Amino acid sequence: MVNNATSLIIALDYPDAKPALALAEQLKASGCRLKVGMELFTHAGPHLVEKLVNQGFDVFLDLKFHDIPNTVAGAVKAAAELGVWMVNVHALGGRDMLIAAREALAGYPQRPLLIAVSILTSLETADLYGMGLHGSLTDNVLRLARLTEANGLDGLVCSPHEISLIRQSISTPLQLVTPGIRPQQSQQDDQKRTMTPQEALQQGANYLVIGRPITRAPDPLQALHAISQSLTV
Ligand SMILES: O=C(O)c1cc(=O)[nH]c(=O)n1[C@@H]1O[C@H](COP(=O)(O)O)[C@@H](O)[C@H]1O
Numbered sequence: 001m002v003n004n005a006t007s008l009i010i011a012l013d014y015p016d017a018k019p020a021l022a023l024a025e026q027l028k029a030s031g032c033r034l035k036v037g038m039e040l041f042t043h044a045g046p047h048l049v050e051k052l053v054n055q056g057f058d059v060f061l062d063l064k065f066h067d068i069p070n071t072v073a074g075a076v077k078a079a080a081e082l083g084v085w086m087v088n089v090h091a092l093g094g095r096d097m098l099i100a101a102r103e104a105l106a107g108y109p110q111r112p113l114l115i116a117v118s119i120l121t122s123l124e125t126a127d128l129y130g131m132g133l134h135g136s137l138t139d140n141v142l143r144l145a146r147l148t149e150a151n152g153l154d155g156l157v158c159s160p161h162e163i164s165l166i167r168q169s170i171s172t173p174l175q176l177v178t179p180g181i182r183p184q185q186s187q188q189d190d191q192k193r194t195m196t197p198q199e200a201l202q203q204g205a206n207y208l209v210i211g212r213p214i215t216r217a218p219d220p221l222q223a224l225h226a227i228s229q230s231l232t233v
Contacts, residue, residue: 001030001031002030002224002225003231004201004228004232005030005031005032005228006031006032006033007206007207008197008207008210008224008227009032009034009035009177009209009210010027010032010035010211010214010224011035011210011215012024012034012037012211013037013212013215014039014215015040016040016043017048020036020040020048024055024057027221032224033057033060034052034057034059034060035060035061035209036052036060036061038063038064041061049082058086059084059086060085061079061087063087064088064089064090064117065087065088065090066097067093069096069099069101070100072089072100072104073100073104076104076112077104080104080105084112086115087112087115088115088116088117088157088177089101089114089116090116090117091116091117091145091156092144094147101153113175114155115154115155115175115177116148116153116155117156117157118140118141118145118157118162119137119144121158121159121179121180121191121193121194122190122192123137124192125137128140137193138161141159142165144156145158145162145170146169146170149174153174154174154175156176156177159178159179159180159194160180160193160195160203160205161193161195163178163200163203163205164203164204167204176204176205176207177206178195178200178205178208178209179210180193181195181196181200181208181209182213183196189212197227197230197231198230201231
């Protein structure tokens with residue numbers, strides 16, 4: 001088990017099952033959780049998700065559902081039936097969609113955590129203007145955080161930069177899931193709102209989603225251990 005492993009969600013963003021299963025094998029004793037996103041899911045499908053669940057991993061199924069309420073309700077049920085630990089929808093799907101997703105999971109004795117994506121960590125204020133979303137980036141994240149809280153979801157995906165504002169403004173202890181995690185000297189890639197793992201935990205993130213700094217490292221386990229070490233100092 002690595003330090004703070006249960007806060008780490010490793011994004012298995014691979015083009016097929018083979019490298020994903022190979023990394024999962026290396027991570028078995030680490031205590032980390034795994035994320036299957038749309039690239040891997042579209043290639044490898046629900047069978048791979050079940051396989052990881054059966055190996056004992058907590059799996060975050062990150063398909064960011066964003067559709068009409070009936071369709072999203074059916075999709076989150078399908079995720080629950082795969083036995084995943086966490087599933088997400090876009091908060092921009094709106095109130096009725098969020099309620100439909102929550103209600104769809106209500107009957108499952110061991111339901112997944114239902115998390116809403118606020119504003120993607122690859123976006124900044126100028127991008128929001130282009131999409132017709134006015135106000136500052138933090139105004140938009142906070143508005144979606146309030147919508148998420150009001151409709152009874154378990155948590156929110158946001159960047160670590162918004163954590164303290166959300167914690168100050170919202171009394172419900174939402175589970176805050178933060179991608180855009182970059183160790184010192186890592187490439188930013190397509191992420192625009194980033195923070196180091198240590199700072200993100202200090203800000204109060206519940207979970208850190210980390211992909212390429214581990215999966216694209218020459219030695220992913222060594223990269224994970226370096227991140228883990230940085231969390232203890
Ligand atoms: O929902 C997500 O997980 C997510 C939301 C978001 O706003 N930004 C974001 O990067 N993600 C996911 O988090 C992971 C980040 O991967 P890296 O940028 O490689 O660390 C990817 O799998 C993204 O799909």
